Structure formats: structure tokens, C-alpha cells
Amino acid sequence: MNYFKTILIAVVYISISISVIHAQVHNKSWESITEKEEGPWFASKEAIAIAENVLLYQRDIGGWPKNIQMQKPLSEKENQELLAAKKSTKGCTTDNRATYQEMIFLSKMYRQVSDERYKNAFLKGLDYILEAQYDSGGWPQFYPLKKGYYTYITYNDDSMYNILRVLEEIKNKTDYFSIQPSEETVERVKVAFEKGIDCILKTQYKQNGVLTSWCAQHDENTLLPAKARAYELPSLSGKESAKIVLLLMSIENPSEEIITAVNSAVAWFEKVKITGLREDRFYNEKGKIIDKKMIPDPDAKPIWARFMELDDNTPFFCDRDGIKKATLAEIGAERRNGYAWYTNEPKEVLKKYPKWKKKYGIKPVETKTLKKKLKNEFNIVVTKDGSGDYTSIQEAINNTKSFPYQRVTIFVKNGIYYEKIKIPEWNTNISLIGESKENTIITYNDYFGKMNLGRNSTFYTYTLLVEANDFYATNLTIQNTSGEVGQAVALSVFSDRVVVENCNILGNQDTLYTSGDGNRHYFKNCYIEGTTDFIFGKATVLFENCTIHSKKNSYITAASTPKGAKYGFVFKNCKLTANEDVTKVYLGRPWRIYAKTVFINCEMGNHIKSDGWHNWSKPEAEKTAFYAEYKCFGEGFKPKERVSWSHQLKNRKAKKYTIENILGSKTVDIDYKWYANFK
Template sequence: MTFLKQTLIFLFVLTATGLHTHAQVLDHSWKDVVLKMDDSWYGTTEAQDIAEQVLLYQKDNGGWEKNIQMQNPLSDSEKQKLQASKSDSNRCTIDNGATYLEMVYLSKVYKHTKNEIYKTGFLKGLNYLLEAQYPNGGWPQYYPLRKGYYTHITYNDGGMINVMSILQDINTGSKTLGIPVDEITLEKTQTAFNKGISCILKTQYKQNGILTGWCAQHDETTFLPAKARAYELPSLGGVDTAQIVLLLMNIEHPSDEVKRAVEAAATWLEKTKITGLKEERYMTADGEKEKRYIEDPNAEPLWARFMDLENNTPFFCDRDGIKKASIMDISRERRVGYAWYNTQPNKVLKVYPKWKASLKPTPKDSYKVTVAQDGSGDYTNIQDAINNSKSFPYDRITIFIKKGTYIEKVHVYEWNPKITLIGEDKNETIISFNDYFKSINLGRNSTFHTSTVLIEGHYTQLKNLTIQNTAGPVGQAIALSINANACLIENCTILGNQDTVYLTGENHKQWFKNCFITGTTDFIFGNATALFTDCEINSKSNSYITAASTEKHTAFGFVFKNCTLTATKEANQVYLGRPWRYYAKTVFINCNLGKHIKAEGWHNWNKKEAETSSFYAEYNNTGAGANTKNRVPWSHQLSKKEAKTYTTKNILGINAETEWLQ
């Protein structure tokens, strides 16, 4: 055989094989290429070639456009156009599987090849999803935001649930995706997932006061069902509900709220299933595609895509936006070209009994419980432990919290007094959230809704915990808020920026012992009486430490005894305090004041009258910032006799060191 002939045969075989393999891929939709190929295929050269195209389609902001068959070969000119359009991100979306499918595909190819460019593309997509999330936890259909229904929180076609499934996979150790992330990114994905769950719980629709299912779209502000296209009216949806419930049932240690949501939705799906009806597709005499629904007692149950919000009645809609009672009352184009019924809820009802049986029973009226994220305790999150605590108990309830970062908003209610939250390790038992003024968006008083931990139960104790608001320097963002009397905060680290600790309630008294508190502006504020002993108060910027708003007839405001005032290198001009309200009272006794404390010491907040109505004083302080020579003339230096009145008993009451600690 001649060399030329051998070469021609080789090229023919190579070309034929390549065309055959390529044809196999092209026979699939992009979704099938991502989800249904044999696992080993994702390590092939062909799969990597497609991955290169996926990266080419990715926009600079990390997202992708929808309805693109990524596996189709591209010409050189098409590649050039894509490269030139990377900065145009206006059509990036999570609709129809966009961004989700591309990220899953890159992860599968990376899993086999370990090529860092695929990991980089995946992480870039992840950053896009994190950036696109609303502060309330939902995701819009398009990001950057586009006007119209695209801004709604979108469950339609699995939009938000696809995103949540990626986050869930990362949070549980990338069991499917195979792309590990660093600790900072992991914390972001955990926060995003928890906020997403919170959004899901808030959007579950109540019908006559009873939880049911979810809708395709919910308003991003009110959480109410919302309209999309003309034929997509506000309604309850079987398929949207099913996808959400399957996600919730996949949470390893579900909270009580999640359990209630699943149970209510499963009940609603059982109630709304349609039996004895079968879809039949056929060709009309004129060669047009058509479908109808016929009676069949053996048919698998169906659920309507759209159900009336008041009575669950299925309805159908044409492009005129008018509800119809029968699918035959709408045009053939809409009847055939849209999925009006779905069987996916059958999967929910099939796995629900097993999920229900797997739930660990919660303890009843226990006075000592344990919270552990790994499921080894009585609860996996702190709020569930509080919610199941006995109201107005005679004895103290102790909730022991094992090491871990608990990304949740914690609320100790007024009917939960005498609760102790005690961490296993101050540095490794962390309660964290990231709400801030603008993210709350509830008007001028949004600050007071931002707290990571909110205490309203009297005699609450917090010990060996780190409590943080991780929103960053974005304005008011409370880490710890206390509106209760006789609360003890001991050996805790409280981290934030502006407004870190809010202490409030007329006649309320609180005690901080051996704590570390850091922030930027007014990071200890409010009208309660609070004693700080042996604490480190750390300033992160040139601003004000305290902003008391003490009531006129209250004897003591904020009192710092034996505390150390420190600062980061960025802070070198810090005031001890300023009056949020006219009768503010703040005193520092036997404290070490760092060199960052301004010579003037105090600021009047541009309220001249506050100079006479407020009371700012110091006694026997040390350190570079303790020189009182240049203090503002309206501040006070206590006499030895006056200083003696600042005892724990006088400030907090005679029972502070006995009853408070019981």
C-alpha cells in the first residue's frame, strides 16, 4: 500500500469518526449535553472543545445569555463576534437554565481534566450569581436588571432553584460539581443560600391563612404573586412548587420553618392533583400539531401550571390575558406551544413519606438543649432551639451551641426570658448575618431591622460567642440589639462597623463583661443603662465610639470600667462619644485610653443645648488618650467621692450579681 493511499485512508477514518461523534452530540439539546452524557465523556477532547466555546459565550460579568446551543460548532467570524461582545452583559439571565447549565458543564469537564480555566469560568459565574441576588434573598430573571417583569423573584422554569442547587452543592462539599472554593467564598455561598431559603419561606403563598405552594414569579418587594407575560397571570403553580419542595427536602438538617413549609406544600399538592386525565398529542387533518386531554383512569396524576389564588381552580390564558376555563378555549398556538400541565409533583409525593419519617423529633420543654450543625445535637440552628423553648419558664433554659458559623438572624422573644446562649468556643462559635440599612429598605427606621442577634427576653445571657454583622462599611448595620432588662453578655466578641451594638429600653439595664466590641461610627448606641467591665473597645475609623440617648430621669447611661480602648492603624482621631439625644450620659472610669482618642474627648453633635443637658465624664483613666487638659469644657472629671457611686449595685441594681447570674 502506497504512503499516499495509507494517508488518505487514515484521514477518512479520522474524519468519519469525528463526524460521527460530533453528530451524536448535535443530536442532543444543550441541556441533554450538560446533564445526560456518560460521565466519562466529559473528559474527552470533544467535551473540552465545547467547554472552550462555553467560556467564549461567557460575558465579562460572569453570566450567560439563554437559549444558545453551546455545542454547535462556531466559525472563526462567529468566534470573533462573541469575543467582541463580551462586555455586553445586558441579556445575562438565569432563565431557561442559562448560567446554571454552563456552570454545571464547566464543573463536569474540570472534574475530569483539572484544567484551571474551567474552574475560573465556573467561579466567575458563581460571582455573577452572588452579585445578582437581591438583599432579601431572591434572584431576578435578568441581571443586570431589565425593566418589566424581569425584576421579579423568579421560580419559573427552575430559575432561582437552579441557582440554589449550585450553592447547596458547594455548601455540602461540592459532592456533584467537584469544584472546591476558599473559605471566604464558602461563607458567601452559605449566606446566599440561607437568605435564599428565607426568601422562599417568605414567598410561600397563604390561602385563607393556610400555607400552600408558590407562584412562578413573586414581587421583589412585597413577595406577592406577580404577573409575567400576558398569558402568565399571578397564580399558584404545581411545577414551581414541586421544584422548590424538592430543594427544601434536600436540606440535610431542615429547620422547623422548612419542615412546616414542606408539609404544607405537600398537603396542597395532594389536594390539587388531577387524576384520570391523559394528554394526547396528534396531527390534524391539515397537518398541524395538536393536543387534547382525554379520560384515562390509569393516567399518572397531573397538576395545572396555573391555579387560581383563591380556590386552586386551573385556568388557561391566551395572549389577550383573559382567563379561560378550558384549554380548548385558547388558540392552538398557545395550546400546543406551552406546557399547561406537569407531572413533576408526583416525585414530591413519592419521596415525601420517606423524608417525613427521617425527621428527628424535637425535644419537648427541655431546659438544656444543644445546637450542632452536624446534626449531633437537638437542633441544627439556633433559632429553632429558641422557638421550641418553653415560654416564661420558671428556671433558666440553657442552649449550648457547638462550634460552627451559624449564618442566621437570631431573635430571643419577649416570651423567652431566662435563656442562656453559650458557645463551645468564643472564636469558633459564630453567629453571622449581613443585613444593613439599604438592604432592609423599610424606610427611615430600617436600621433597627438589621441586627444579627435581637434580644427581647429579660434575663438573657450570651456567653462565649462571636456575633457579627458582615455587611461591611455600608452604613448602619447592627450586630447585637438588646431591648430587654437584666441581660448579661460575657466573654463575647461583637463585630461590626457603624451601629454595632444597640442597647435600648427605658429602665432596661445590661452588663457586658470581658467582651471585645469593634466598629466605626456610634458603634455603641441607645438609651439603656449599660455597664461595660474589663472590655476591649476597638475603633476601626476616625469617628465616634458611643452615641447615647439616655432618658432624662435615668441615673446612669453607658458606664465603662476597667476597659481598654484600642484602634486599628486607620483610626487616630476618635471621639469618646456624642449625644444622640439631649440627655445622653456616658462615663469612663479606670480605663486605658489609647492614643487614638482625640484631645477634646467629646463632641456635641452640633447640638449646643446638649452641652448642658448631657453628662460626659471621666475618672482615673490612663494611657496616651487619657490626658484631660484639652477636653471640651462642658465635659466632667469625677471626684473620688463621685466615682465611688459608680458601683455595680448602683448602676445595675442590687440583684445584678445574684439574680442576674441565676
């Protein structure tokens, strides 16, 4: 009797336990279920039922969609829909812990229940991760690639960190996962992990030559900080950087590069931590956050801003309009309350750092930079790795002689230089020479709305600004990467006697600004691209043997030539190209009514509109502007269909368009052929 009573009590107890567990699991998030401690529950009927959902949601490619509560029961209709979607790759991602969580769950299941389907699904997920990796070592947010910011290397919400933790456990052959891949796959994992770490080291941001932290997203090609959603601007991240550093600290016998990266990041965390401030949250009766306020509190524990300026670490906050604000209180309630703007995650880094440092006998990185004594002040070398005279182009310019009698050559070795560069009026006679135009890249991402300096904000958006006379540049890519967000200048030239040769000048609207009364500029063998008015200004400019590429149906030039100037923009032997979907491009329109623009011996693609020129709704400009062509060719050259107020030059007049006439000096103290003196 006692025996049966014992059994009955046990059965009742188990039933009650299962019921309680079911209630607990049903009310929990999928993330919390995957984080449950391994044990008998993963052999329960409830767990097995959830596992069926996990298998069903996995696509044939191996990945899973995000934000799915896998524990929720499925209807027969939902089952059929998921089976039909198996071959689809839409939505497969590693964002928001997707794929990572499902693999964790399947591993815990397989340790309790030897169902080969769990193992196969886990390994398929691993193959998906390996397949999705870029050659640069990073991972996109979605794979197959989804257009937009989703292609960027994604540290946001610890996406890449989670991937690398999976790979680390597998390559180290720990027992963290119950499923062990083949030796061949383990070797692939080792390679992928090393590439991932290398990517992390290469994307650590240098601020004035000093390593700091990481952005939430980095461009998959340039590796530079990149913009995601409107309120997620390029910035240094106090949140995502923490897990990256913890990952680097987990690597046994770290290399010198890893040690330097960790030391530098820790120094940065210490530098930018916020003290004396706490975040208070206010909830409604349903437990939803309805407000957040930052309250001064001398006893508050350190916190870090999620977004900080790339050049000076200043915290900032954004609403969906993408405009930076100085405080959390300045943005609307929806974004203020629905996003994590502060974090305390770096505290774990600072807690573990002393033990890590002691383990490897590591000395903190020396953050002070010693001024180098130049070997030759007229031949300066800039390198990213510190082997030259400077690591920053701006730093090199700042330390050159003012108004030198001798030409100063600044040689810039291959690398991506995320800098907003200004060559002041007193730094004359500078030659900025890149190692190669493909791999020596000067880039920045300011734009009109971001500058927010009033109606003239365009002129502050430059990546490179030249105010000094007698400037020469070659073998460089100069770009503004802000995208199609309005006016955003890559290169601004406000000086006289400037030569730019064999360079890429990249942007969208207002890519190249060439200005100044009487200033003369010479662009030779360059590639210049943009969308609207991407070559504009009032300087006299000769473009020779250049490729002029339109990325959008719009206008190539917007000259503002001063009244009385003999020449404005002159294009000789150039090639006009466009994106495949571009079919309606004007050669130019007058920013000011005396605009002058001439195309000579240029090949024009079929994207050029037959009427050629536009008056910008300024009828008076049809009498004052001078727009002309001479012996051009290609599908876009249709002289008989051009607007009546444009010109086709006669031979006699075309002969006047020589380099000597266009650019030649009229003063006795300057060489007449100044444009040939810089090499």
C-alpha cells in the first residue's frame, strides 16, 4: 500500500512540476529558454515540441529568421506555411541572436535526446555562418545579402560577437556544444575565426592616431564606421565595443596586436566613462516604459553612452530625423524610451582587465604620442601603421612649414584615412601623393543636414578642403560616404593653381566644388562621380581625359562663372558614363546666370538628354550663360536637338580652348605654364 502511495505521490509531483515548468516556459522569452541550464528539461515532451518548431523554422540554407518566439504552438496552417518557406532565404540572419540561439538550443537538446535531426540542423546552421562571412572577415546582418545597411559588418547587438563565440568553442574543441563537427569543418572554423579577429583588429577606430573602440556597423569594403538606421549614425560605441573586448581577452596567448587592441580599448573606456549621472525609468500600469530621465547623482555607478562622436568622444542622441542632439531629453519620447542610449556593459571589461593583464604580464599601452623629429621636412611620409612620420594626413599638414619656398611632398601610403582634412591658405606648395588611387583613400561623411549650420551648410561638408595655392594631388581616392542625403562635398578647392591628377573623387550631390574668382584648377585623368550638380562652382577649370560618371537622372554641372570670365568649366577628351538605370542627365544648368561650360571631343553616353542643357527656371540665363560643345561623339551627342540657346563651336573658336589660354598665368612673377611644374 505504501509503495503505491509513494508512486502516486511521485506521479502527482511530476505532473505538477511539468505543469509549472510549462507555465514558466510559456511565459518566458525564446532567449531565456535557450539560456536555460542544461539538464533533464531538454528531454521533456515540451522541449521536444519546441525543437520541432525550431527545425521547422530553419531554412534550407541553414539560417533562421529573427524575433521568433519558437516556444509558441503552431497551427496546422502555420506548419504548412513554414514547410513551403523552407527553400526561401528571405529573412535569414544572425541579427538579434537569430541562428545563434537556435544552435545553442539544438545542442542542449542533442545532449539529452540523440535525434540526428538536431545534429544535422546544428551543422547546417554552422555551414550557414561560414558561408556568410566576407573575405574581410566580417559578417553582414543578413545573408544572403539584403540591400541597405544590412550588408555592413555588424557588431550591433553583439551579432558578430555571438558568431565568433560559437566558432571559438568549436575550434577549441570544448564540450560547450554537444555536437562536434568533422575535422575538415573544424579547420574551416579555425580559418573563419582568425579572419574574424583580424577584421576586429582592422576595424578598431583610430582617433588622431590613437586606437579607441568600434562602431556598431562598419562598411564591408572600406571597414570604416557606417550609418545604419536614421538614428544610428557612424560613431564610437560604448555598448558593442564591450563584448568585442571581452572576446579578445578570451583568446589564449594573445598576439601583440590583440594586446594593443585590448589595452587601447580599456584606456578609452576609462577616458569616456560617465560618472555622477544615473538613468531613471518611469513605467505605466502595464509595465511599459513611458519616460526616461537622466538625473545627477554623485553616487551613481559609471555608465557609457552608446553613441559617441568619432573625433572627440562627445555623446550624442538622435531621433528618426537623424539630427544629433546633445542630451537624451531633446529627442522624442518614442526613440527616447524605445532604445538603449546608455550602457554599463564596459564595467565587465574593467572588472576582468586586471586579472587578464596580470596573467600575461602586460603593461598598459602608452597613450601619449611623442613628436617625431622629421628626417626631411620637405618629404613627409604618412602611414596607418606608424612606420612613417605621421599616422594622420591632417597632422602632417599641420606640421609643415607655412609659405615654404620649396615644395613640400607628403607621401601617403595605402590605407583608409577617415579624416576631415583642411589645407589652410598658409600651407602653400604642398604635393599630396598617394601610394595608389585604389588603396589610398581619404573619406568622411558630413552632409548638409548633419552640419545644421544654416542655409550655407553645404560648404562645411567637405572631406578635403584646399585653401592653399599651388596644391598638387595624385593617386588618391577622395570620397564623401554620407550617401543620398542631400548636399555632401568630397573635395572643395578655394585656391589658385591647383592640379589634381589620377584621382577618384566620389560622392553624390555636390561631389566637387571648385571656387574662387580667377582661380584656376586642372583635373587630369580623374574619375568623378555623383548625382546632382556634382561638379559646381565659379573657378576656371580644365577637365582633361576624365571620366564623368552620373549615378542618377539629374545634372552634371552647376557652374557659377563670374561675369566677364573668359572660361568656366572646360571638359576635353572626357568620357561621360552612367549607371545602367540612368537615362536622363543634363550636361549642366546655371547656378549663376553667367555660367560657362564647354565640352570638347568628349564621348557622351546615351544617358545624356537630347536637349542637353537646362536653364534652372532662369529664362534670363539663356541670354547670359554660355553652354557649348565641339566635335563630341557617342549616343548622347545630338547637336541638332540641343536647346536653341546653346552653341556648337566653330573651328576658329574651338582653337582658343588650349590649356595655355584656359589656365595660363597673366602675371610676370608666376610661370606661364604653372600646371606643369608640380611633378
